[in-house]
Amino acid sequence: MGAGPGDPKLITVRGLDLLKTADVVVYDRLAHPSLLSHTLPSAEKIYVGKASAHHSMKQPDINAVIVDRALQGKSVVRLKGGDPFVFGRGGEEAEHCKQHGVPFEIVPGVTSAIAAPAYAGIPVTHRDAASSFSIVTGHERDDSRESGTRTAGVAEQRRQWGKIAHAADTLIFLMGVEALPDIAQRLQENGRAPETPVALVQWGTWARQRVIVGTLADIVERVQSANLKPPAVCVVGEVVNLRSTLQWFDNLEQRPLFGKRIVVTRAREQASGLSDLLRAKGADPIELPVIQIRPVEEFSEIDKALLSLNEYDWVVLTSANAVPVIAKRLEALGLDGRAFAGTKIATIGPATAQALKEQLGLRADFTPTEAVAEAILEQFPESDLKGKRFLIPRALEAREVLPETLRERGAEADVIPVYETVIDAEGAEALKTEFENGGVDIITFTSSSTVRNFVQALSPQDPSKAAELVKNALIVAIGPITANTAREFGLEPHIVAEEHTIPGLVAAIESRYIKEAIHA
Numbered sequence: 270m271g272a273g274p275g276d277p278k279l280i281t282v283r284g285l286d287l288l289k290t291a292d293v294v295v296y297d298r299l300a301h302p303s304l305l306s307h308t309l310p311s312a313e314k315i316y317v318g319k320a321s322a323h324h325s326m327k328q329p330d331i332n333a334v335i336v337d338r339a340l341q342g343k344s345v346v347r348l349k350g351g352d353p354f355v356f357g358r359g360g361e362e363a364e365h366c367k368q369h370g371v372p373f374e375i376v377p378g379v380t381s382a383i384a385a386p387a388y389a390g391i392p393v394t395h396r397d398a399a400s401s402f403s404i405v406t407g408h409e410r411d412d413s414r415e416s417g418t419r420t421a422g423v424a425e426q427r428r429q430w431g432k433i434a435h436a437a438d439t440l441i442f443l444m445g446v447e448a449l450p451d452i453a454q455r456l457q458e459n460g461r462a463p464e465t466p467v468a469l470v471q472w473g474t475w476a477r478q479r480v481i482v483g484t485l486a487d488i489v490e491r492v493q494s495a496n497l498k499p500p501a502v503c504v505v506g507e508v509v510n511l512r513s514t515l516q517w518f519d520n521l522e523q524r525p526l527f528g529k530r531i532v533v534t535r536a537r538e539q540a541s542g543l544s545d546l547l548r549a550k551g552a553d554p555i556e557l558p559v560i561q562i563r564p565v566e567e568f569s570e571i572d573k574a575l576l577s578l579n580e581y582d583w584v585v586l587t588s589a590n591a592v593p594v595i596a597k598r599l600e601a602l603g604l605d606g607r608a609f610a611g612t613k614i615a616t617i618g619p620a621t622a623q624a625l626k627e628q629l630g631l632r633a634d635f636t637p638t639e640a641v642a643e644a645i646l647e648q649f650p651e652s653d654l655k656g657k658r659f660l661i662p663r664a665l666e667a668r669e670v671l672p673e674t675l676r677e678r679g680a681e682a683d684v685i686p687v688y689e690t691v692i693d694a695e696g697a698e699a700l701k702t703e704f705e706n707g708g709v710d711i712i713t714f715t716s717s718s719t720v721r722n723f724v725q726a727l728s729p730q731d732p733s734k735a736a737e738l739v740k741n742a743l744i745v746a747i748g749p750i751t752a753n754t755a756r757e758f759g760l761e762p763h764i765v766a767e768e769h770t771i772p773g774l775v776a777a778i779e780s781r782y783i784k785e786a787i788h789a
């Protein structure tokens with residue numbers, strides 16, 4: 270199966286379907302790791318990564334593992350970067366399956382040969398510049414080192430540079446970084462003009478994409494001084510000039526957060542909305558599910574309340590996390606949204622209102638303009654709360670300001686915990702590694718509990734150490750309450766969003782970088 274060139278959204282629909290149900294996934298380093306989050310929790314994930322000089326698993330062992338698992342009756346996905354039949358050894362692996370009586374199917378993928386140039390703004394054909402393209406390998410066989418048989422003589426004999434140089438208007442080399450000096454020289458020797466434009470696109474379609482542009486005459490020097498390493502696609506031909514007009518993916522005007530590594534500390538279930546928005550602005554979100562949302566184990570209290578909802582004047586939802594739990598309990602009780610018929614609903618912010626609409630088909634009666642508990646109280650549509658009954662289904666640990674103030678104003682408030690947030694150990698470990706490697710530009714906090722859990726995950730014994738670890742990153746809080754919690758842990762927010770929503774948070778980060786770009 271082709272994983273596509275990197276951008277995790279460039280996998281095919283067929284590929285994704287199979288990934289979601291596979292028992293075993295055998296993958297290498299050019300497939301984006303976040304694709305693995307689609308797999309079943311029970312799936313066996315086998316890394317057989319390849320960096321051109323040191324293979325972590327040799328081809329015969331890869332073949333063996335695929336066939337072995339398949340013969341155990343398991344469904345195996347062999348996930349490969351780009352397209353499996355473009356220098357991907359997909360053919361060899363399929364042959365091996367065939368020999369052992371393992372049935373297979375081929376899921377093509379978007380190849381880096383075309384997609385990496387596309388993300389650099391280089392079309393491989395163009396009516397004015399090229400009517401053909403050719404995809405060529407920079408190594409004759411990429412196992413030459415592995416088997417120790419590489420000799421320049423033999424490899425060179427198989428390469429007919431006279432033909433390659435004129436095979437097409439656009440020449441695309443894969444695995445060509447190491448051999449670049451050779452490629453540039455041979456093409457010129459065989460009649461390609463020294464001023465022919467050349468581009469190298471490293472990590473094409475990934476948020477860490479880098480592009481170096483030059484000519485056959487100077488590209489080697491440029492690539493060396495930029496210290497550009499594999500993986501990269503090398504494109505040779507007039508089409509490279511179109512980048513000056515068509516550059517989009519790494520265009521900072523269009524996508525101001527390009528290349529920024531941003532930690533998203535929402536719980537796993539909620540991370541993707543924020544990540545998608547950041548990605549659309551060019552950022553590379555690092556999803557660290559520091560907290561997980563877990564429904565409480567004991568449902569008797571919430572069930573009782575849901576069975577007598579008409580006794581409440583208002584249900585107040587202080588987080589979207591409560592909505593799926595309520596939906597599940599209604600279902601279990603044989604009820605549906607009509608149980609809310611006599612009751613009004615307040616939601617703390619638009620995301621909660623939307624969850625309510627999507628998951629229960631209900632419209633919120635009231636949502637304050639600012640998503641904090643204080644705003645619910647200040648802007649509440651009824652002024653006389655005496656004797657009114659409120660139901661507040663929420664997290665096990667939460668601030669008391671809402672129920673306490675309601676009670677002060679003469680209302681009755683039933684607080685019922687319906688979910689809790691817990692630390693995700695795997696996510697915590699990954700988080701530490703990211704910071705130790707110094708690869709984080711920005712940290713986002715979307716609630717006080719994400720701050721607390723983040724700090725606890727990074728440094729469970731000594732919370733003050735967390736601030737030290739993250740000192741080079743920009744800290745962004747969704748609103749003033751979250752910002753205060755961050756300060757309590759010595760994490761002074763550099764940005765506090767004016768609008769306390771996920772889009773508001775992204776807009777705040779963006780405007781900071783736009784301003785920086787203008788000043789720079």
Ligand code: SAH
Pocket residue numbers: 274275299349350351352353354355356357379380381382385442443444445470471472473474475499500501502503
């Ligand atoms: N089957 C893959 C190619 C595998 S060969 C495909 O269709 O894309 C490995 C080579 O592919 C690398 O050396 C590099 O030249 C290229 N490559 C793969 N992914 C790439 C990416 N995201 N950016 C740039 N080059 C990439």
